[in-house]
Amino acid sequence: QKEVEQDPGPLSVPEGAIVSLNCTYSNSAFQYFMWYRQYSRKGPELLMYTYSSGNKEDGRFTAQVDKSSKYISLFIRDSQPSDSATYLCAVLRSGNTPLVFGKGTRLSVIA
Amino acid sequence: GAVVSQHPSWVICKSGTSVKIECRSLDFQATTMFWYRQFPKQSLMLMATSNEGSKATYEQGVEKDKFLINHASLTLSTLTVTSAHPEDSSFYICSARDPGQGTNGGELFFGEGSRLTVL
Numbered sequence: 298q299k300e301v302e303q304d305p306g307p308l309s310v311p312e313g314a315i316v317s318l319n320c321t322y323s324n325s326a327f328q329y330f331m332w333y334r335q336y337s338r339k340g341p342e343l344l345m346y347t348y349s350s351g352n353k354e355d356g357r358f359t360a361q362v363d364k365s366s367k368y369i370s371l372f373i374r375d376s377q378p379s380d381s382a383t384y385l386c387a388v389l390r391s392g393n394t395p396l397v398f399g400k401g402t403r404l405s406v407i408a
Numbered sequence: 409g410a411v412v413s414q415h416p417s418w419v420i421c422k423s424g425t426s427v428k429i430e431c432r433s434l435d436f437q438a439t440t441m442f443w444y445r446q447f448p449k450q451s452l453m454l455m456a457t458s459n460e461g462s463k464a465t466y467e468q469g470v471e472k473d474k475f476l477i478n479h480a481s482l483t484l485s486t487l488t489v490t491s492a493h494p495e496d497s498s499f500y501i502c503s504a505r506d507p508g509q510g511t512n513g514g515e516l517f518f519g520e521g522s523r524l525t526v527l
């Protein structure tokens with residue numbers, strides 16, 4: 298079993314839709330959870346960073362973590378064409394350890 | 409915010425040649441940098457952890473003699489792909505953690521990536 302599982306999509310939604318992106322992870326040692334956005338031919342950029350179970354909101358983005366089920370989600374409200382990108386979840390144990398990434402979900406928001 | 413700069417962003421080379429990619433932390437010092445590789449439509453796969461002043465730690469399956477990593481200063485790590493072959497064509501991305509931002513050791517920033525095409 299891979300450490301992080303993420304459906305690669307592609308996912309296509311109309312402008313204004315609510316988007317739900319999800320990942321599961323296998324090791325309860327992971328303590329930090331991130332969502333990155335990656336545009337084509339660019340490096341990933343950090344969107345959200347959470348630690349505890351629960352919700353964290355930032356503008357149109359909400360990150361949700363459920364440590365009991367090892368499930369993490371990213372919700373995008375009022376999606377825009379500019380949100381079209383690949384979204385990668387990532388998990389981190391602690392300290393100076395590297396991130397472990399999901400495969401990424403390719404999202405297209407159609408105007 | 410902090411910036412990680414990667415150079416070159418795009419390189420095309422002939423099979424058998426060596427290519428060097430630089431990763432710089434522009435306004436912070438990074439004792440550790442990470443090198444990832446990303447094939448088309450795939451996720452980022454960690455290749456190695458670069459440690460300033462000491463040897464890099466390579467992930468299983470990554471040839472240390474082929475992918476030479478040098479972290480000579482607190483702001484620069486280099487990845488050299490030696491005797492590159494077409495199967496080495498990929499998107500190489502470095503990252504570094506800024507201990508002054510974020511929690512638990514600092515926020516991780518990524519370079520823009522270097523796209524290598526080996527003919």
